[in-house]
Amino acid sequence: MENFTYHNPTRIHFGRGQIEKISCEIPAGARVLLLAGGGSIKKNGVYDQVKKALGARVTHEFFGVEANPDFDTLMQAVALARREKSDWVLAVGGGSVLDGAKLVAAAVPHEGDAWQIPATHGGAITAPPLPIGAVLTLPATGSEANGNAVISRRAIKEKLAFYHPLVYPRFSILDPETTFSLPERQVANGIGDAFCHVIEQYLTFPAAAEIQDRFAESILKVLIDEGPKTLASPHDYDARANLIWAATWALNGAIGVGVPQDWATHTIGHELTALHGIDHARTLAIVLPGLMRVQRETKRGKLVQYAARVWDLHEGSEDERIDAAIESTRAFYESLGIRTRLSDYKIKADETAVEVARRLAARGETAIGERGDITPARIEEILLLAA
Numbered sequence: 001m002e003n004f005t006y007h008n009p010t011r012i013h014f015g016r017g018q019i020e021k022i023s024c025e026i027p028a029g030a031r032v033l034l035l036a037g038g039g040s041i042k043k044n045g046v047y048d049q050v051k052k053a054l055g056a057r058v059t060h061e062f063f064g065v066e067a068n069p070d071f072d073t074l075m076q077a078v079a080l081a082r083r084e085k086s087d088w089v090l091a092v093g094g095g096s097v098l099d100g101a102k103l104v105a106a107a108v109p110h111e112g113d114a115w116q117i118p119a120t121h122g123g124a125i126t127a128p129p130l131p132i133g134a135v136l137t138l139p140a141t142g143s144e145a146n147g148n149a150v151i152s153r154r155a156i157k158e159k160l161a162f163y164h165p166l167v168y169p170r171f172s173i174l175d176p177e178t179t180f181s182l183p184e185r186q187v188a189n190g191i192g193d194a195f196c197h198v199i200e201q202y203l204t205f206p207a208a209a210e211i212q213d214r215f216a217e218s219i220l221k222v223l224i225d226e227g228p229k230t231l232a233s234p235h236d237y238d239a240r241a242n243l244i245w246a247a248t249w250a251l252n253g254a255i256g257v258g259v260p261q262d263w264a265t266h267t268i269g270h271e272l273t274a275l276h277g278i279d280h281a282r283t284l285a286i287v288l289p290g291l292m293r294v295q296r297e298t299k300r301g302k303l304v305q306y307a308a309r310v311w312d313l314h315e316g317s318e319d320e321r322i323d324a325a326i327e328s329t330r331a332f333y334e335s336l337g338i339r340t341r342l343s344d345y346k347i348k349a350d351e352t353a354v355e356v357a358r359r360l361a362a363r364g365e366t367a368i369g370e371r372g373d374i375t376p377a378r379i380e381e382i383l384l385l386a387a
C-alpha cells in the first residue's frame with residue numbers, strides 16, 4: 001500500500017426529511033445562490049423543501065444548468081452571484097448541478113479567464129472558492145462528497161475535469177426519497193457510472209491494499225444487487241438508500257487511497273460525450289469492456305480477483321475466467337438498458353477511434369492508465385473493439 005493522507009471534509013445528512021438541515025448548515029445572514037438544473041426539483045417537491053429550510057435567507061436562484069454542465073451557462077450564474085454578492089452556493093440536483101456549483105464557487109472570486117480552472121485541472125484556483133452546500137437528487141457521480149467537477153464547453157467541443165480540495169461541499173444532503181422521481185434512464189446511468197468509478201480505482205494491479213480491495217468489491221456487489229431492485233421497484237426506499245450510499249462511497253476518495261488508479265475509461269469517455277453528446281455513463285459502458293481486453297495483461301492479477309470475488313467465477317482457466325468477467329461486465333450494463341457498442345449509438349468506430357486518439361494526444365494525454373501504457377494506438381484499439 002502506498003503512503004496517503006486521507007481527509008474528507010463533507011458532512012453528510014442522510015435520510016428522509018434531512019433537507020431541513022440546511023437551516024443549521026448555512027448561516028442565517030448568508031446570501032445564497034441556489035443553483036439548479038432544468039426543473040425536476042420543482043416537480044418532485046425538493047424545491048419547496050429547500051425553500052422552507054432556507055427561510056428568510058437572501059436567496060437568488062439560477063435554474064438551467066444542463067446535464068454535462070456548460071461553461072457558458074455557468075458564467076451567467078457567476079455574473080448573478082457577483083451582482084448579488086452571494087457568499088454561499090447551494091446546489092440542488094444531480095452531479096451536473098453539483099459540478100457546476102463547484103465551478104461557480106471557484107469562478108466568483110477568480111480574476112481572469114475562468115476557463116483556466118478546468119483547463120488547468122484546478123491549478124488556476126488561487127482565491128478561496130465560496131462555500132458550497134448540496135442537496136443531491138441523483139446517485140451517480142460522488143460529487144456530493146468529493147472535490148471533482150467536470151465542465152463541458154459546447155462552443156469548443158471540450159469536456160474537462162478539475163479537482164481542488166476547497167470545492168468539496170461543506171455539507172451534502174442525501175434523502176433517498178428525492179430520487180423516487182428519477183427517470184429509469186438516469187437511474188441506470190447512475191448505477192453504471194458508480195460501477196465504473198469503483199473499477200477505475202480497483203481494477204489496476206495488486207497493491208496489497210486489502211481494505212480498499214474488499215471495500216471496492218462490496219460496493220460493486222451492492223450495485224449489482226440493489227441496482228436492478230431499484231429499477232424494478234422505484235419506490236423501494238431501502239434499495240434507493242443503498243444505491244445512494246454505494247454511489248457516494250464509490251467516489252468519495254476512500255477506496256482510492258494508497259492504490260494505483262486508472263481513469264482511462266473516463267478520459268476516453270469524456271471525449272465521446274464532447275464529440276457525440278452521449279450520456280456520461282453510456283460512454284463508460286462503451287469503453288470499459290474493450291479497455292479490459294486491451295489491458296488484460298497489465299490488469300491480469302486484478303481481473304482474476306474481480307472474476308472470483310465479484311462475479312463468483314471459479315471454473316476454467318485463468319483466461320476463461322477473465323473473458324467471463326469481461327462479458328459479465330458488459331452484460332451488467334446491458335441489463336440496465338445501457339448499450340455498450342458505438343454502433344448502438346449510430347457512431348462509426350473507425351472515424352471516432354482516430355479522432356479521440358488525436359484529440360487526447362493533442363492535449364498531451366499519450367500515456368494514460370495506471371501504468372501510463374495506454375497510448376493513442378491503444379485508445380484506437382479500445383474503441384475499435386467497441387464497434
Ligand code: NZQ
Pocket residue numbers: 036037038039040041044065066067068069093094095096097099137138139140141142143146148149150178179180181182183186189190193251266280
Ligand atoms: O436538470 P434537471 O431538471 O434537474 O434533470 C436532471 C437531468 O436531466 C435529471 N434529474 C436529476 N435528479 C432528478 C432528475 N429527474 C427527476 N428526478 C430527480 N430526482 O437527471 C438528468 C441528468 O442529471 P445530471 O446531473 O446530468 O446527471 P449525473 O448526476 O449523472 O451527472 C453527470 C455529470 O457528472 C459528471 C459527468 O461527466 C456529467 O457531466 N461527473 C462528475 C464526477 C465528479 N464530480 O466526481 C465524476 C463522474 O465521473 C462524472 O464525470
Ligand code: ZN
Pocket residue numbers: 141193194196197266280
Ligand atoms: Zn463517472
